[in-house]
Amino acid sequence: MSDMFANKRIDPMLIKNEAAPFNDINYIYELKLDGTRCLAYLDNESTDLRNKRYVHLTPIFPELQDIHRQAKEKCILDGELIVQGSDGKPNFADIQRRCLMSNAIKINLASKKAPATFIAYDILYLNGDSLLELPLMERKALLQATVQENKRIAISRYISEHGIDLYELTVNQNLEGIVAKKKDSIYVPGKRSKAWIKIKNMCDDDYVIVGYLFKERGKTLILAQYNSQKQLIYKGHVTGISAETFKRVTEIDKYDCPLLPPIPDSNHNAIWIKPELVCKVEYMHKTANGGLRQPVFRGLRDDKLPGDCITKEES
Numbered sequence: 001m002s003d004m005f006a007n008k009r010i011d012p013m014l015i016k017n018e019a020a021p022f023n024d025i026n027y028i029y030e031l032k033l034d035g036t037r038c039l040a041y042l043d044n045e046s047t048d049l050r051n052k053r054y055v056h057l058t059p060i061f062p063e064l065q066d067i068h069r070q071a072k073e074k075c076i077l078d079g080e081l082i083v084q085g086s087d088g089k090p091n092f093a094d095i096q097r098r099c100l101m102s103n104a105i106k107i108n109l110a111s112k113k114a115p116a117t118f119i120a121y122d123i124l125y126l127n128g129d130s131l132l133e134l135p136l137m138e139r140k141a142l143l144q145a146t147v148q149e150n151k152r153i154a155i156s157r158y159i160s161e162h163g164i165d166l167y168e169l170t171v172n173q174n175l176e177g178i179v180a181k182k183k184d185s186i187y188v189p190g191k192r193s194k195a196w197i198k199i200k201n202m203c204d205d206d207y208v209i210v211g212y213l214f215k216e217r218g219k220t221l222i223l224a225q226y227n228s229q230k231q232l233i234y235k236g237h238v239t240g241i242s243a244e245t246f247k248r249v250t251e252i253d254k255y256d257c258p259l260l261p262p263i264p265d266s267n268h269n270a271i272w273i274k275p276e277l278v279c280k281v282e283y284m285h286k287t288a289n290g291g292l293r294q295p296v297f298r299g300l301r302d303d304k305l306p307g308d309c310i311t312k313e314e315s
Contacts (some may be wrong), residue, residue: 004117004125005076008041009054011190012078015179018198020165022180028136029163030156031170032177032198033119034090035082036099036303040118041239042068042075049118051099051303057081060098060172063111064118067153072146076125078187079156083114089175091278100248120147121156124187129136135184136195163199169203177201204282207235208306210258211272212249215239219246221269221297223281224259225311233258233268233311238281238295245300252276278304 004010036055041048047068049057058065061081071077083098085091094114101107123143126129131139141159147155158181160168166178177200185195207223210232214220220239224232241249252273257263280298 004130005043005074008039008048008050010039010071010076010122010124012037012039012052013187013196014192014197015196016192016194018200019180021164021178021199023161023163024180025161026162026184027163027180027182027197028158029166029180029283030121030158031166031175032179032200032249033082033156035095035119036079036301037217038079038081038303039124040067040077040079040120042071042077044068044074052308053303053305054180055190055302057099057117060101060107061111061116061202062107062269063115064152067118067150070148070150070183073127074125075123075127075146076258077118077120077143077147078122078124079118079120081118083116092298093258096280096301099302100244100300105157105248105281107239115152117151118153119156119159120153122187123147124189132187132189135186136181137183139187155296167201175201201286202282204280205312206278206280206301206304206309207238207255208220208232208275208309209249209252209273209277209279210275211267212246213237213267213268213270221249221279222267222272223279223292224275225309226307227260229309230307232258234263236295237266238279238292238297240297248300249273249277278302278306278309 037052039050083094084089123139137273180197182195209221210224211222219241220237223235225235227233255272255274257272258275278301282296282298283292285292
């Protein structure tokens with residue numbers, strides 16, 4: 001894998017399981033950050049940020065173009081891009097708006113008004129060598145030794161064993177949750193690994209937008225996820241979409257209904273679109289039939305493919 005830096009097409013390792021909070025000496029625990037996943041390719045000359053779809057993000061986040069100067073060696077880092085809100089917490093809406101920007105003037109203004117930070121939590125490559133087969137704790141030590149923090153790049157903090165305490169902190173502070181990672185786990189690109197476990201405070205998930213409706217209370221998006229046969233299954237509706245986001249939805253080509261029956265009667269006036277857009281939706285909990293209770297639209301996700309949205313019952 002000597003060319004992994006040059007190719008810049010690493011698929012990040014993913015989380016397979018969710019669980020209730022637990023304590024285990026064999027795990028470390030980190031905050032789950034409400035941002036967008038990103039790989040940072042850093043050498044002596046440049047910073048190259050790529051999302052999970054290999055899209056080059058550095059032009060959208062010019063305030064991060066010099067973070068390579070904080071790395072002592074040529075490296076590839078895995079982490080999260082976040083924008084902190086006025087309360088000091090990651091604001092997904094801000095990072096989502098930035099990822100959708102293309103106007104250089106607006107990008108420049110946003111980079112000054114609400115600058116992003118790259119939070120590194122893993123290192124995959126260092127000075128010509130792949131680190132994928134090293135245990136997590138060895139990679140963590142190398143990450144700490146390689147990166148010098150400043151306002152635009154930081155290293156994710158973690159604690160060992162006491163996952164319940166950290167989880168309770170996220171509940172008290174209304175944060176998203178934590179991630180448990182097995183100390184001896186290797187890094188497997190593109191794999192949904194059982195070695196990383198998501199422990200959520202707030203429930204959320206990613207959905208494919210397959211259509212929309214005009215209702216008395218406003219515009220409504222129709223949500224779906226794929227089953228194990230790669231068929232789109234109806235998952236509900238969500239409202240509260242901005243005019244800018246809805247404009248992008250309506251620009252997608254119209255399409256025959258892509259959903260596997262049965263489809264609720266409430267969708268008989270739907271305008272169906274090609275299943276190209278992914279969005280993040282937060283909710284209180286799921287109903288007995290899998291519907292979303294009190295869903296809240298959080299934003300579009302350009303860093304995920306529709307095929308990544310798999311119904312939890314089969315993922």
